[in-house]
Amino acid sequence: MAQMTTKQYLTNIQKGIETELAENIKAIPEGFNRQRFALNCVAVLKEKLKDWNGIEPSSIVATFAKGAYLGLDFFNGECYAIPYGGAVQFQTDYKGEIKLCKKYSKNPIKDIYAKNVRNGDLFEEKIEDGKQTITFKPVPFSNEPIIGTFAVVLFKDGTMIYDTMSVEEIEEVRNAFSKAKNSKAWEKTPGEMYKKTVLRRLCKLIDLDFDVKQQQAFNDGGDFSFDDRVVEEAPVVEEVKDVFVEAEKQGNPTAEAPVQDAEFLDITKE
Secondary structure (H helix, E strand, C coil): CCCCCHHHHHHHHHHHHHHHHHHCHHHCCCCCCHHHHHHHHHHHHHHCHHHHCCCCHHHHHHHHHHHHHHCCCCCCCCEEEEEECCEEEEEECHHHHHHHHHHHECCCEEEEEEEEEECCCEEEEEEECCEEEEEEECCCCCCCCEEEEEEEEEECCCCEEEEEEEHHHHHHHHHHHCCCCCCHHHHHCHHHHHHHHHHHHHHCCCCECCCHHHHHHHHHCCCCEEECCEEECCCCCCCCCCHHHHHHHCCCCCCCCCCCCCCCCCCCCC
């Protein structure tokens, strides 16, 4: 069998994604543009094609599909497909987590955010008459070391919940349970990973209205998962069916179908 060209390979991936989403149409958010999403995924692959060598195409397709189930966009950094250790991992970003909480919380959210606390900042927790409050006054433009992180969700009914972790706690979780503790994200942007870690734990306290596939994708999207404050290692790659076999039933997936060049497309609009 002749070796596939790059164009044929990318076309296979595109058709595989389209087939996977078509077969799971009920799991896709309403108004989600599946065709544009598939093209966006192909563009992500084209940016660093060599990083995907040796990874099963069906695993790549399944990973990209998780973003579609949650309605997240790989292009604008709401989630990522990360080649790592011969496999591919799905991870949500900090802003993707916020988007999901705002969209799927059963109790409507007014605001949700996470902040890093640096040495010299004022951070206080209080409970007065059964009402919890926090006070945070950061030193402007401080480059002092981060000593902890907190996340807050404010609901439209006036209630709030929050969570805190010290840097030592976060690093302990990272070293013991992270799927990729030495990844570029942890090495280059630790502050963002600190915020994502605490926000992910706070999400366990928010009642999110996910269906089965969305819940699985959300669980897989964490660098690790929290369950009642106990950290459990999340699976790296799930067993998937060969979507290209299914694609072949609908036509020749290796045909020279057009694959658009990388460009940013809004997947939330038809």
